[in-house]
Amino acid sequence: MGPLPGYHHETYAVRLSAPGLFGESAGWVKLRDPRPGLLWFDRRCFASEDDLLTELAGRVSHVPTIGRIDTLTVQGFIEGCTLAEVAAPGEAVPAALLDQIMRLFRELLAVDAGDPRLLALHSPPPADGDTRAFARALVRFTLTDVVERSLPHFDTLFRGLGVHPESSPSAVSSLLARLEGMTPRPFALLHGDIHRANLIVDKQQVLWTIDWELALLGDPLYDLATHLHLMRYPAGQESEVVARWAEAAERLRPGATAGLAADLPRYLAFKRLQSVYTDVIRQAYSMERGETTTAEAAKAVNAVLDRASGALPLSTVAGAGEIERELLRWLAAPRRRHASNTGGSPSAS
Numbered sequence: 001m002g003p004l005p006g007y008h009h010e011t012y013a014v015r016l017s018a019p020g021l022f023g024e025s026a027g028w029v030k031l032r033d034p035r036p037g038l039l040w041f042d043r044r045c046f047a048s049e050d051d052l053l054t055e056l057a058g059r060v061s062h063v064p065t066i067g068r069i070d071t072l073t074v075q076g077f078i079e080g081c082t083l084a085e086v087a088a089p090g091e092a093v094p095a096a097l098l099d100q101i102m103r104l105f106r107e108l109l110a111v112d113a114g115d116p117r118l119l120a121l122h123s124p125p126p127a128d129g130d131t132r133a134f135a136r137a138l139v140r141f142t143l144t145d146v147v148e149r150s151l152p153h154f155d156t157l158f159r160g161l162g163v164h165p166e167s168s169p170s171a172v173s174s175l176l177a178r179l180e181g182m183t184p185r186p187f188a189l190l191h192g193d194i195h196r197a198n199l200i201v202d203k204q205q206v207l208w209t210i211d212w213e214l215a216l217l218g219d220p221l222y223d224l225a226t227h228l229h230l231m232r233y234p235a236g237q238e239s240e241v242v243a244r245w246a247e248a249a250e251r252l253r254p255g256a257t258a259g260l261a262a263d264l265p266r267y268l269a270f271k272r273l274q275s276v277y278t279d280v281i282r283q284a285y286s287m288e289r290g291e292t293t294t295a296e297a298a299k300a301v302n303a304v305l306d307r308a309s310g311a312l313p314l315s316t317v318a319g320a321g322e323i324e325r326e327l328l329r330w331l332a333a334p335r336r337r338h339a340s341n342t343g344g345s346p347s348a349s
Contacts, residue, residue, distance in 0.1 A: 183259025225267030
């Protein structure tokens with residue numbers, strides 16, 4: 001079955017003909033082949049997703065099981081549909097499934113960032129509680145490992161859309177200045193990418209969490225901010241999620257809600273700024289590979305620019321027609337392929 005949707009990998013699900021790998025019955029496994037030359041948009045701190053999932057067995061419910069076929073390590077494939085197919089972004093998540101999302105957050109919060117088995121797999125070692133350094137490292141990775149490395153390939157497109165870093169230095173400096181006021185909080189395990197396509201609903205309505213490649217040890221409030229940004233809850237349900245998360249966070253990791261009112265908007269502003277570059281690059285690559293039309297890409301870019309209008313000094317947000325013309329102009333122009341990053345983490349200093 002496949003290829004399955006995904007940016008960094010070409011993924012296939014294969015049904016085993018013999019039992020024994022994940023128990024007594026035969027099942028599905030997931031095989032992935034990395035797509036070469038693509039940028040990683042977020043820090044990757046665990047060298048092996050499979051090793052992390054092995055450590056999480058029994059601590060975090062409903063994550064893929066790890067098995068081996070000879071020398072090949074494989075993940076179990078979860079049969080079901082994505083949460084996005086049950087409730088699209090912008091729609092309310094059914095109460096029973098929302099309860100399971102909150103259980104996931106409780107289990108993540110319960111994992112101590114000082115766990116030596118996790119620290120052995122994590123690089124660099126986090127400075128527990130130093131949210132300012134943690135946030136600076138996130139911004140530095142986006143500006144250096146994503147934006148700067150992508151300029152040879154996307155310079156003209158960024159300029160045409162009015163989002164080139166040279167045209168918005170005040171947005172970056174303002175964000176960095178705001179992050180200097182972050183409140184210290186105890187660290188925990190973060191998934192880093194909890195959104196509707198990474199949550200699988202099986203036939204029993206059990207919610208499974210997949211794609212742990214961006215997991216890291218850090219400020220749990222960042223995990224909440226990333227989740228809110230990607231999920232696009234209706235306003236009422238978003239408020240409920242924040243309140244339920246805060247109650248669990250303070251109970252399980254005292255001090256985790258310190259400065260929430262000021263720092264959650266800071267993280268959300270960063271996610272909006274980050275998404276401008278990541279979504280433009282994703283859509284351009286998808287268009288370049290013929291996986292989406294220029295009209296579809298233009299509509300998606302228009303939406304992300306609209307959401308980020310408060311984070312970037314855009315006098316007006318370009319319409320889909322204007323964006324499509326810029327995409328076509330970029331597609332037709334000669335350009336140099338960028339040097340791909342490794343997903344590694346910059347220094348947090």
